[in-house]
Amino acid sequence: xxxxxxxxxxxxxxxxxxxxxxxxxxxxxxxxxxxxxxxxxxxxxxxxxxxxxxxxxxxxxxxxxxxxxxxxxxxxxxxxxxxxxxxxxxxxxxxxxxxxxxxxxxxxxxxxxxxxxxxxxxxxxxxxxxxxxxxxxxxxxxxxxxxxxxxxxxxxxxxxxxxxxxxxxxxxxxxxxxxxxxxxxxxxxxxxxxxxxxxxxxxxxxxxxxxxxxxxxxxxxxxxxxxxxxx
Ligand SMILES: Cc1cc2nc3c(=O)[nH]c(=O)nc-3n(C[C@H](O)[C@H](O)[C@H](O)COP(=O)(O)OP(=O)(O)OC[C@H]3O[C@@H](n4cnc5c(N)ncnc54)[C@H](O)[C@@H]3O)c2cc1C
Numbered sequence: 001x002x003x004x005x006x007x008x009x010x011x012x013x014x015x016x017x018x019x020x021x022x023x024x025x026x027x028x029x030x031x032x033x034x035x036x037x038x039x040x041x042x043x044x045x046x047x048x049x050x051x052x053x054x055x056x057x058x059x060x061x062x063x064x065x066x067x068x069x070x071x072x073x074x075x076x077x078x079x080x081x082x083x084x085x086x087x088x089x090x091x092x093x094x095x096x097x098x099x100x101x102x103x104x105x106x107x108x109x110x111x112x113x114x115x116x117x118x119x120x121x122x123x124x125x126x127x128x129x130x131x132x133x134x135x136x137x138x139x140x141x142x143x144x145x146x147x148x149x150x151x152x153x154x155x156x157x158x159x160x161x162x163x164x165x166x167x168x169x170x171x172x173x174x175x176x177x178x179x180x181x182x183x184x185x186x187x188x189x190x191x192x193x194x195x196x197x198x199x200x201x202x203x204x205x206x207x208x209x210x211x212x213x214x215x216x217x218x219x220x221x222x223x224x225x226x227x228x229x230x231x
Contacts, residue, residue: 012067012166019118019168029171038115038171039064041224042093043140047071049082049089049121062091063135067166069117070124070132075160083121083162091117091164099194102178103187109174111193117169121162132161143218198224202231 012032015021021028029035045062048055058079063070069091073080083089098111124132130151137145151159178191200222203215214220223229 012169015170016118016168019116019170021170021172024172027172027174029173030169034113034171034173035115035166035169036064038095038113039069039093040139041113042095042115043224045069045071045091045093047079047083047089047091049079049087051082051085051087060091061136061140062093063132063137063139064166065131065135068135069164069166070135070161071121071164072133072136072159072161074158077160080160080162083164084123084160086120086122089119089121089164096196097175098196100174100178101191101194103180103184103189103191107178107180107184109178111174111176111195113171113173115169115171117164117166119164119168121164124161124163128163129156129161132163133159136161141218141222143216143221147216147218198227199230200224200227 012030012035015028015030020030039062043061044059046057047060048057056079058077060071060073060079071080071083071091075081075084092114094112094114096110096112100107100109100111102108133151133156134145137148177193180191203219205213205215
């Protein structure tokens, strides 16, 4: 996560016309801390890039450092190719906090925190590419980069890395109970919120790990805010 690098200042401008939340605008958040916290807690970005001739949204790992979101993948990936060519793009990260079970289907919802990043990505090379790869790896498991053998030139050649600016990032946040119609409150069914959170299981070593080898700090220390530890 970004904190591993120290966190360079991230100053986001006011939302643009297209990044301002219009539907339920009171749920829109544009401050740096909210956007950074959601990105740092999430694990998967759903990414779309225009130009492939059809609509496709693909899930991807990502990393954030300062005001940049880093994505990586095969240079043959359609989405990575379009991103690297600077196509209009969108990356969305969603955290689910609860089921909002109302007394009607209409008012049933979810509690969530999400970020939508709009813009065009920039293809990274050289040191910037390595820094982007590090950001993605560190986001997955903070501290892991320094535990790994360094990437080879062949591996770097087989990986494309792009960065999206967070200038046009917006967050949307729903909290609290259902908003039922007053006339529905007497409907005889339970209503309220079922909180959701993640859980981390006990690490499972692969078969090549010598018996007695302790998991490294990036493994034992892995967590996300509010997640439960199993076993
Ligand atoms: C877990 C979850 C479940 C949802 N379920 C539904 C559903 O079933 N049906 C439904 O219609 N909507 C749902 N939403 C809300 C949905 O994401 C959109 O906000 C909503 O559909 C309005 O879309 P729009 O393009 O009209 O928004 P607009 O308000 O017109 O969007 C303008 C700009 O606001 C920003 N924005 C919009 N939505 C979000 C967001 N969620 N997070 C961050 N920035 C945002 C973007 O920059 C966007 O370009 C859900 C959201 C989450 C996180």
